[in-house]
Amino acid sequence: MSRPSTPLLSPEIIGEAALALSAAGEPFGVNAIARRLGVRPSSLYNHVDGMDGIVELMRGRLVEDYRVEPQGESWDEYLLALLREQRRMYADHPQLVPLLVGKTITHPAVIAAYDDLATVLVEGGFPEGDVLAVIGILDAFAIGFGLDLASPEEVWQPGEETRTLGRILENGERGDARSDRTFELGARLLVDSLRTRFRS
Amino acid sequence: MSRPSTPLLSPEIIGEAALALSAAGEPFGVNAIARRLGVRPSSLYNHVDGMDGIVELMRGRLVEDYRVEPQGESWDEYLLALLREQRRMYADHPQLVPLLVGKTITHPAVIAAYDDLATVLVEGGFPEGDVLAVIGILDAFAIGFGLDLASPEEVWQPGEETRTLGRILENGERGDARSDRTFELGARLLVDSLRTRFRS
DNA sequence: ACCTGAACACCGTTCAAGT
DNA sequence: ACCTGAACACCGTTCAAGT
Numbered sequence: 001m002s003r004p005s006t007p008l009l010s011p012e013i014i015g016e017a018a019l020a021l022s023a024a025g026e027p028f029g030v031n032a033i034a035r036r037l038g039v040r041p042s043s044l045y046n047h048v049d050g051m052d053g054i055v056e057l058m059r060g061r062l063v064e065d066y067r068v069e070p071q072g073e074s075w076d077e078y079l080l081a082l083l084r085e086q087r088r089m090y091a092d093h094p095q096l097v098p099l100l101v102g103k104t105i106t107h108p109a110v111i112a113a114y115d116d117l118a119t120v121l122v123e124g125g126f127p128e129g130d131v132l133a134v135i136g137i138l139d140a141f142a143i144g145f146g147l148d149l150a151s152p153e154e155v156w157q158p159g160e161e162t163r164t165l166g167r168i169l170e171n172g173e174r175g176d177a178r179s180d181r182t183f184e185l186g187a188r189l190l191v192d193s194l195r196t197r198f199r200s
Numbered sequence: 201m202s203r204p205s206t207p208l209l210s211p212e213i214i215g216e217a218a219l220a221l222s223a224a225g226e227p228f229g230v231n232a233i234a235r236r237l238g239v240r241p242s243s244l245y246n247h248v249d250g251m252d253g254i255v256e257l258m259r260g261r262l263v264e265d266y267r268v269e270p271q272g273e274s275w276d277e278y279l280l281a282l283l284r285e286q287r288r289m290y291a292d293h294p295q296l297v298p299l300l301v302g303k304t305i306t307h308p309a310v311i312a313a314y315d316d317l318a319t320v321l322v323e324g325g326f327p328e329g330d331v332l333a334v335i336g337i338l339d340a341f342a343i344g345f346g347l348d349l350a351s352p353e354e355v356w357q358p359g360e361e362t363r364t365l366g367r368i369l370e371n372g373e374r375g376d377a378r379s380d381r382t383f384e385l386g387a388r389l390l391v392d393s394l395r396t397r398f399r400s
Numbered sequence: 401a402c403c404t405g406a407a408c409a410c411c412g413t414t415c416a417a418g419t
Numbered sequence: 420a421c422c423t424g425a426a427c428a429c430c431g432t433t434c435a436a437g438t
Contacts, residue, residue: 095298097297097298098298103352104356104357106358106359114356115362122364132368132369136379136382137386141341144342152303152304156311163319164315164318165311178332178336182333185334185337186336189390196393
């Protein structure tokens with residue numbers, strides 16, 4: 001059983017297993033992936049360049065799975081759709097966030113997605129000198145709200161008396177409802193202020 | 201040498217070592233901390249409740265180190281100062297982000313900091329029903345821009361031809377200068393839109 | 401009370417051996 | 420070409436032994 005007639009593994013299979021583990025909130029290391037695929041950890045190294053390679057694979061699959069293609073809608077509608085989808089993506093894979101933002105992006109599909117965004121902004125009338133900053137703001141937004149959505153049902157649990165926070169928490173929502181309201185307000189504020197500042 | 205006359209360790213010493221490692225971008229696990237303190241990993245368990253306890257310790261030290269106390273300035277000035285400091289904090293400890301946002305906050309000093317913020321917002325005239333959402337937006341902002349600041353000098357490196365992104369990158373800044381411009385624009389947009397929406 | 405050493409079940413990675 | 424098994428240097432955690 002040292003070499004099967006038809007391969008058990010491939011980069012695609014490995015990437016998919018890694019993402020499934022990550023989406024389930026479980027560790028997605030070499031050993032965990034091998035366990036899930038019924039294979040020895042060392043087998044993975046025939047298809048993938050270690051843990052770094054696996055992360056690159058995951059990045060590629062994520063762009064595909066959460067891709068939002070411009071359909072000719074107005075820039076603000078596109079931005080809202082993109083923000084919503086990206087937030088979902090980071091919320092589904094919070095453990096992956098530091099690994100994704102810690103490395104330079106070279107993956108062609110990811111570059112293409114950012115190129116789409118840059119093009120929509122330029123065609124929407126944004127000054128070219130500001131486009132990079134706007135892209136960065138959108139990314140920061142999506143990551144921040146994604147992690148917020150992934151955070152526990154109860155974010156704050158005051159032990160002692162508070163002046164304001166405790167009262168606000170009692171009357172406010174919690175869990176996904178709280179995170180959704182936060183995101184919707186934030187997204188609206190952002191898009192509105194972009195429109196105001198760069199009205200064309 | 202099984203028990204020293206004066207203890208080698210304490211929760212404070214352990215937390216400080218962990219933060220120093222994290223700030224240096226190095227792993228800050230039990231073994232790494234023990235190595236740095238010239239002690240065996242098992243020794244830490246006399247002072248701290250495992251890795252979870254160490255993270256709680258780090259959280260507490262972080263609030264102190266990056267605390268921004270309201271000084272009676274206007275709410276928007278306070279918000280800007282807070283955003284800047286929090287961004288710095290997350291940028292200095294990107295690896296810690298998923299561990300911090302993944303757990304309910306009970307630490308009294310952290311609760312007190314959020315209580316300060318909630319109080320400033322209420323006194324600044326924000327409707328109480330919106331304060332929780334605004335706090336969430338500020339958090340998301342700080343985390344997102346913090347991770348952006350911690351990201352590599354070159355965030356995008358297109359391999360092939362692009363329609364817009366490549367040109368924008370050539371003419372734009374990179375590294376901290378890019379991240380700073382992004383943050384300053386984002387912070388200004390946010391505070392402006394909060395002022396507009398909740399003008400009192 | 402507090403540090404140690406041994407032990408355990410993990411982790412990522414390399415590499416010779418097998419087909 | 421591709422899976423395995425052994426080996427290595429890690430990791431977090433427990434616990435009896437020492438003072």
